[in-house]
Amino acid sequence: MDVILSVSEESHTLLEPNLHDGNLLGLSVPSPQHAELAVADAKGKRYCIAMGGVLRLHAGDFWEGNIILDVTVSRGEQARVGDLSLLAFAGQNQAQSDAYLKSVHDQVVRDSLFVLQLSPSYGCYLTVVSKTIRIYPSK
Numbered sequence: 001m002d003v004i005l006s007v008s009e010e011s012h013t014l015l016e017p018n019l020h021d022g023n024l025l026g027l028s029v030p031s032p033q034h035a036e037l038a039v040a041d042a043k044g045k046r047y048c049i050a051m052g053g054v055l056r057l058h059a060g061d062f063w064e065g066n067i068i069l070d071v072t073v074s075r076g077e078q079a080r081v082g083d084l085s086l087l088a089f090a091g092q093n094q095a096q097s098d099a100y101l102k103s104v105h106d107q108v109v110r111d112s113l114f115v116l117q118l119s120p121s122y123g124c125y126l127t128v129v130s131k132t133i134r135i136y137p138s139k
């Protein structure tokens with residue numbers, strides 16, 4: 001199984017595979033601390049994005065279609081606190097939210113964790129903090 005992962009140094013946008021205008025087909029959490037995204041590029045070629053050692057995950061607005069605008073991947077010091085904003089809990093006041101996100105960011109930097117963000121043109125948005133990310137072709 002070939003692992004494919006090419007990320008722009010400047011914008012952290014996933015370049016290979018190119019998922020712009022592709023689809024998020026599914027999200028599964030097959031075991032604790034493990035998550036998988038089933039995605040397809042604009043031509044229909046399918047991939048699995050497998051994340052191990054998942055510490056935080058938030059996804060919302062999953063709809064039929066789920067068109068991907070872009071996927072960004074940053075690691076450790078490359079990640080910004082703002083990259084984690086989707087992980088804040090509903091009902092927290094701004095001070096609580098800021099403190100929580102800072103603590104998550106501190107852990108990302110300290111442990112050199114990955115932050116994967118999926119931004120939609122339509123549908124699901126997603127942020128994951130994990131120890132590993134693998135992307136490979138799937139059926």
